[in-house]
Structures are given as structure tokens and as C-alpha cells.
Amino acid sequence: MSRNSIDYRPFEPPLPPGRARALPWASVLGASALTAVLPVVASLPLMPPLGLILLLTWRLLARFALRPWAAAPLGLFDDLVSGQPLGSAVLLWSLCFIAIEMIEQRLVFRDFWQDWLIASGAIAFCLAIGRWIALPLGAHVDTVLVAQIVIAVMLFPLSARLVAWIDRKRGAAA
Amino acid sequence: MAPARDRRTGFSRRRQYSTFFGYVLAVAGAVVGAALLVASVFNPPAFSAARMGVATLTAPVASVIDTLADAAASVPAAIGSWFRVHGENTALRAEVKRSRALLTAARTIAYDNRRLRALLAVRDRTPEAVATARLVGSTASSGRRFALLNAGRFQGVRPGMPVRGPNGLVGRVLETGPIAARVLLVTDPESLVPVRRTRDGMPAIAAGRGDGRVDIRSVNATNVRFATGDMFVTSGTGGLYAPGVPVAQVESAGADSVVAIPYAAPDSLDFALVERPFMPMPPSPPARPAAP
Numbered sequence: 001m002s003r004n005s006i007d008y009r010p011f012e013p014p015l016p017p018g019r020a021r022a023l024p025w026a027s028v029l030g031a032s033a034l035t036a037v038l039p040v041v042a043s044l045p046l047m048p049p050l051g052l053i054l055l056l057t058w059r060l061l062a063r064f065a066l067r068p069w070a071a072a073p074l075g076l077f078d079d080l081v082s083g084q085p086l087g088s089a090v091l092l093w094s095l096c097f098i099a100i101e102m103i104e105q106r107l108v109f110r111d112f113w114q115d116w117l118i119a120s121g122a123i124a125f126c127l128a129i130g131r132w133i134a135l136p137l138g139a140h141v142d143t144v145l146v147a148q149i150v151i152a153v154m155l156f157p158l159s160a161r162l163v164a165w166i167d168r169k170r171g172a173a174a
Numbered sequence: 175m176a177p178a179r180d181r182r183t184g185f186s187r188r189r190q191y192s193t194f195f196g197y198v199l200a201v202a203g204a205v206v207g208a209a210l211l212v213a214s215v216f217n218p219p220a221f222s223a224a225r226m227g228v229a230t231l232t233a234p235v236a237s238v239i240d241t242l243a244d245a246a247a248s249v250p251a252a253i254g255s256w257f258r259v260h261g262e263n264t265a266l267r268a269e270v271k272r273s274r275a276l277l278t279a280a281r282t283i284a285y286d287n288r289r290l291r292a293l294l295a296v297r298d299r300t301p302e303a304v305a306t307a308r309l310v311g312s313t314a315s316s317g318r319r320f321a322l323l324n325a326g327r328f329q330g331v332r333p334g335m336p337v338r339g340p341n342g343l344v345g346r347v348l349e350t351g352p353i354a355a356r357v358l359l360v361t362d363p364e365s366l367v368p369v370r371r372t373r374d375g376m377p378a379i380a381a382g383r384g385d386g387r388v389d390i391r392s393v394n395a396t397n398v399r400f401a402t403g404d405m406f407v408t409s410g411t412g413g414l415y416a417p418g419v420p421v422a423q424v425e426s427a428g429a430d431s432v433v434a435i436p437y438a439a440p441d442s443l444d445f446a447l448v449e450r451p452f453m454p455m456p457p458s459p460p461a462r463p464a465a466p
Binding site: 033035036037038039040041042043044045046047048049050067068069071072073075076077080081082083084085086087088089090091092093094095097098101130131133134135136138139140141143144145148 | 196197199200201202203204206207208209210211212213214215218220221224225227228229232235236239240243244309310311312313314315316317318319320321322359361363364383384385386439440441
């Protein structure tokens with residue numbers, strides 16, 4: 001909360017550090033689980049991978065919110081609910097984290113468009129390789145896959161807003 | 175965004191080590207992921223206990239949300255049916271008049287069928303229902319087509335049991351947890367169902383395509399023509415699915431391999447019926463002496 005806005009509350013107690021550190025994890029787990037509890041028996045895989053989008057947003061917008069190794073356990077939970085073979089998200093999400101780490105060493109000053117570009121690349125990579133791992137090559141899902149990637153990429157700004165809002169609520173203590 | 179200079183860990187040994195081990199763990203996570211992936215690709219049911227453990231938690235939540243969504247959707251449906259009721263009434267009356275003769279013929283045929291079967295002493299198994307439950311969720315973000323069934327081992331559901339809806343075959347149970355089960359839909363790219371054509375009994379295979387439809391492939395003949403609207407039901411081959419359950423209808427004519435639309439559209443499914451696997455046919459009786 002900025003100092004010169006009307007919402008500025010200097011004496012508001014911040015979240016306890018434990019809960020503030022758990023919030024990013026909880027939000028990613030919740031987004032993964034949301035895909036599983038949605039009451040739709042879909043005939044097409046159009047649903048964007050919400051857990052992955054939120055994870056990338058946390059990594060790109062608030063890089064100390066999650067540990068560098070957080071991708072593997074979060075991916076494990078996503079694998080348990082998503083229907084992909086177990087281990088695919090563990091591997092792919094970890095690779096995304098490592099790739100972002102390497103990009104960060106070269107591209108130190110980034111703005112939102114570059115974050116979006118990096119996230120788009122990561123989403124397309126995870127979905128395309130995930131399809132290659134889970135399905136035989138002859139399956140007729142490639143058009144739907146492109147649509148799913150587009151939907152997921154378009155959701156990134158929304159997810160950035162959500163993550164920024166949660167991050168602001170967590171307070172400076174975290 | 176300003177760069178984060180966390181790599182400068184200062185003189186604190188503790189901070190240096192924890193940063194270093196953070197990166198070591200990140201790479202180790204990727205390696206473990208690759209190992210898990212290899213294990214689960216070569217042995218798909220390997221981690222079903224963990225998957226179904228999580229499903230035990232998500233299935234009740236999903237079923238509550240499913241009930242709420244159903245209640246919300248029933249309001250416009252009720253209003254719509256109120257306005258349509260007169261037109262529907264006349265249409266149904268006309269249909270009853272048209273099908274009365276057909277019904278009489280069908281009753282006669284059914285009676286004949288029962289009598290002749292009794293004469294032949296065919297030992298028919300009627301599939302037994304195990305559980306009736308809702309399909310409450312699915313893997314909407316993955317290319318695999320699994321649905322989550324709101325019944326599990328406590329209700330008697332076991333892996334391999336066929337699942338059918340009111341309109342036709344839905345799929346079969348793949349993994350079971352205590353109160354939830356995972357169903358492989360017929361539209362999944364790895365699902366294969368032996369079927370036969372209703373018109374002439376020609377055997378075929380219904381293979382899922384992954385886009386909500388199935389491929390109908392002929393099995394033991396080449397240059398088979400499929401006409402638009404050909405209906406396919408399960409043949410009972412393999413002993414898993416009971417024969418005569420509607421599976422799919424051909425969308426457009428073709429030869430050898432055509433696209434067909436399943437009867438049980440998974441998004442419109444209300445309840446699903448889990449049945450006991452149809453047993454393998456009893457051993458064939460000893461060969462009869464050749465007819466004189």
C-alpha cells in the first residue's frame with residue numbers, strides 16, 4: 001500500500017511470516033485442484049493449466065515468494081490431479097524454473113511484456129511436451145492444443161493481477 | 175523490474191550454503207521428475223494409490239459443486255420446458271400413433287426371441303449393476319480423457335468394470351479409491367472397444383480420437399464401406415463389455431476407418447451405471463456330429 005494513498009494503514013499488522021510464506025504455495029495448489037473439481041466432463045482438453053500459469057506468475061513477478069526447488073513438489077501435486085502421467089509436470093515445471101533462472105542472469109531488467117513472453121514460451125513448452133508424453137502421436141488433439149495454449153497465454157495478465165494482489169496482501173514481511 | 179541481487183550472499187556461510195542447495199535441489203527435482211516419468215510411462219498403474227488418495231479429497235468437493243451447478247442449470251431448463259410443452263405434446267401424440275404398430279411387432283418379436291432362446295437353452299448372462307453414481311469431474315486440461323466417478327471401492331467398484339450411461343457406453347473403470355474412481359472414456363486416445371454394426375453384425379473396433387469422437391475401424395475385412403448413420407454396439411468380444419450396448423454412430427460415409435460420434439456425450443451425462451465385467455463366454459460345447 002503506497003504511503004500517499006487513502007488506503008495507507010501504517011499500523012495494520014502484517015501477516016505472520018509462516019502464513020505469508022505459505023500463501024504462494026497454497027494459491028498454486030488451489031489452482032491445480034480447481035481444474036480437478038470443476039464439474040464438467042469435458043470432451044476437449046481446452047482448460048488452461050491454471051496451476052502452471054500461477055506458478056510462472058509467482059516466479060516472474062515475485063521471485064522470492066517460492067523457493068527455487070518449489071516447482072517439483074507443486075508439479076507432483078498437479079500430476080496427481082491432472083491426468084498426465086506422474087512425473088511430467090515435475091520434470092517440465094522444474095525445467096521451466098531452471099530456464100527462467102538462466103534467462104534472469106542475462107536479462108536482468110525486465111518489463112511486463114518480457115515476462116509475458118517468457119511465460120508464453122514456458123506454457124507452450126509444457127503443454128506441447130506434455131501432449132507428446134501423454135498421448136500417442138496419432139491422436140487428433142493438435143488444433144485443440146493450439147487453442148489451449150492461446151487461452152492459457154491470454155490468461156497470464158489476469159493471473160499477474162491476481163498474484164500482485166495476493167502479494168500486496170502478504171505484506172512486506174514475507 | 176529491478177534486478178534481484180540475491181546471488182550476492184555476503185559473508186554469511188549459512189546463506190551461501192542455503193542458496194547453493196536451493197539450486198542443487200531445483201536440478202534434483204528435474205531429475206526426480208524424469209525418473210518418475212519413466213516409471214509411470216512404462217508402468218501406468220504404478221502411482222494409482224497416490225492419485226486416488228488425492229481423488230478421495232477432491233471427489234466430494236467436486237460432487238458438491240456438481241450438485242450446485244445442476245441446481246443452477248435446472249432453472250432455465252424448467253422455464254424453457256414450460257414454454258415448449260404444447261408443441262411437444264402434439265409431437266409426442268403423433269409419434270405414439272406412428273409407433274404403435276411398430277411396438278406391437280416388437281412385442282411379438284421379443285416374445286418369439288424369448289421362446290426360441292429358451293428352446294436353445296442359451297446361457298445368457300445379464301450384466302449386473304454394481305453402482306449408480308455421478309461423473310463429477312474430468313481431466314479438462316490434459317489430453318487424456320478421464321472422468322472422476324463419485325463411487326469407489328466402498329461401493330463395490332473395481333478396476334476394469336464397464337461404465338454405461340443412459341444413452342450408451344461411457345468407458346471403463348481404470349483406478350479405484352475408497353470413494354472415487356477414475357473412468358477411461360471411450361473417446362480417450364488409448365481406449366479400444368470391440369463393436370459390431372447393428373445392421374449386419376460386422377465386427378469393428380471403436381478407437382478414441384481424443385477430440386470427443388471415435389474412429390471406427392474394420393478388423394478382419396478390407397474395403398469395408400461405412401454409411402452415414404451406421405450404428406455400432408458393443409460386440410462382447412474380450413468379455414469386458416456386455417454385448418449390445420450402443421457405442422457410436424458414423425458421422426460421414428467412408429471406407430475402412432471412419433469418424434463416429436459416441437452416443438453417450440460425456441458433458442451431458444447425468445448418472446453412470448457401473449456394471450460387473452461381462453464374463454468370458456462359457457467353453458463351446460463339444461462338436462456335434464455332422465448333419466446327415
